[in-house]
Amino acid sequence: MVIASSSLLLLMSLAFWHTCAGGQDHCAAAAVNLSSIEAAVRDRAFQLFRRTSEIVDVPVLAGAGVEASATRVRSNALWADGVNATAAGFAVPPRVVPAPFARRVAIVFVRFLGNSSFSSSLFAAPAGYKLAAPVVGLLAYDASGPNGELALRALGAPVRIEFRDLSPAKGFNATTARCLTFAAGGGKAVATHAVEPGPSCVVSGTGHYGVAVHVETPPPPPPPVKERWWVWKVGVSAGGVAAASFLAISVAGAVRWSRRRRREEMERRAMSGEELGRMAVRGSRIPSAKMVRTRPEVEDGSPPPWRKS
Template sequence: MGLRRGGCVLLALLFSFFRSSCGRTSSDVSASRSMDSLIRDRAFRELVRRRTGVVYRVPLPANLSAMEASVLRLRSSSLWRRGANLSASYIPPGTLAVPHVRRVVVVYQNWRGMSASYFGVPGYELAAPVVGLFLYDASDNASSAELDLRVTEDPVSIRFTVAAPDSSTRCARFERDGSVHLQNPASTGQCTARSTGHFTMIVPSGSSSGHAPARKEKKWRVLDMEIVGGMLALALVVLMGTGIRRLVKKKRRMKQIVRHAEENDALGAACVGKSRMPSAAMTRTQPRMENEDAPMT
């Protein structure tokens, strides 16, 4: 398996404009496709009783809060005449859905900090979050079958929020079968495509220009967790210190009460075993005469 991946990377280095490589495992492909299906289902539910031609944000589960998704429903004729614009992706006019259907749903995904967990290219690192762009059949809500697109004029353009790309930056398109196609970015720094799928920008591993936002976000999350953990530990120490202080103070107070009681006790005290019991000094009563006040000597 390692030799196969190494061969794929070697072949990728031989092409300067359009490159193809492989390296995604079947588990990664299966996981990303499951996420696509989940987002698709959420997008279709969001479109219930919604207007056609308006972009809506897709609500995602709490465990996917790091991701972002939006959805747009269009007639195929409108897609052909006007194209579609969703967030950072633009489908130009002259685009057809394949196979042809009456209405289409366009779903845009931004994987953000979760990109590196599902996508990767051997020998490269992500320089931007992974973006997904998919078309689905909206003619029958019970179908929602995935469609492809065919551009007759300009290709689809995808913008990424990254620093100005250099000669080592590449656009990557992740195919359904796990393969990865690489190509040079457009002169404007954008990536172009003639089909749907997942897209991103990558740089060679160890490149000074390769600072993946996903990794930065992950580092910030780790730092936040460390800060929260430190604050919780500090709060626990303070609570323990306060409890110990109260316990010592209460014990000291009890000792003072016992000492004070012993000092003011009119009777003496004697220890019997481990118990402390009151006792009085033995004093003989002096004899007295019935008619005399003075004691007999």
């Protein structure tokens, strides 16, 4: 009965999410409950388990954007041999213990596909980065009792998660990429570390993980041509007014300076004229020219007497 109710809850959540996905991200984030989806995947996986250490594909809902694989192992086998499920996308090394302890452990691996809006609506990359691959969830449950959630503690080599969708042939650059660890229940990334060859991410245990690549911030767009033309128009008008004012002031100053120079020249010439001589006439001294510059001439044209020969 628990399995049926969880599956029904998953179907209702996904159906409601598809109804809101047409541009209302806040509706999608509110409708889709990450824990309820993973609980439905867990219950479906328990229904499909047949043999220990067998890896099964967990069908969820066609077109829902979720893929899942699961396996069930004994805790002593998990400690001694680990779980090699690289075909499914993860590998658990030896020397891993469940916490709290359980005799049998169910490990569920969920992928939130990038072609749906799960990764973008439930998980957010840090500023300056974008998700480059579907976010995955590595989960563990008690398979010997109440199906409670467990944590995996690696006391030796770390757990490794493979991201098969990333490859240098598709333009993936590991030097600009970062492995992300998301908060419980989805949300923003709380830790980042370098991407390992594969490409893969080494993680401490259960949780939600992803890979993000750095994106360049686009430069601000140039101002519209109309606004730039308005700026140029104002600048040219102001420059024209300033130039005209300067020219008028310069012409007025030149005219005043020219008039003053002519006046000073006239005064200088007047002050530096030839001085007249002095002569005594009946006890008085009056100005007298030192020489006659123009000889008197008779008006009838006859030469003066002193010029007759």
